[in-house]
Amino acid sequence: MYRAGDERAHDDRLTELAGIAVDLELTAEAESTAKDLFLSTVDGAAPRSEPAVLAASVYAGALIAGDQRSQTAVADAAGVSRLVIQERWKQLLARAGFDPPTW
Secondary structure, eight states: OOOTHHHHHTHHHHHHHHHHHHHHTOOHHHHHHHHHHHHHHOTTOOGGGHHHHHHHHHHHHHHHTTOOOOHHHHHHHHTSOHHHHHHHHHHHHHHTTOOOOOO
């Protein structure tokens, strides 16, 4: 869960997320799930970590919505390294209340 004010506080990042979703041709459901994951987990993250949280949210959101993209494709679209996504997406799911896969 996130506060309503979080959308305003992270408006720039959400605009970036929307651009990434367009670049990757994600479904509206995948974009919405990524947004929810980002807003639910970004609180408390250092500002310099926000791009990593954003990229991991896009990857995980697409995965949850059944619109999976490769970590490399998401990393390229988000301007981060693939390793950033690989290291963060499972813990992001756990922090958001999901049971991450063990594979």
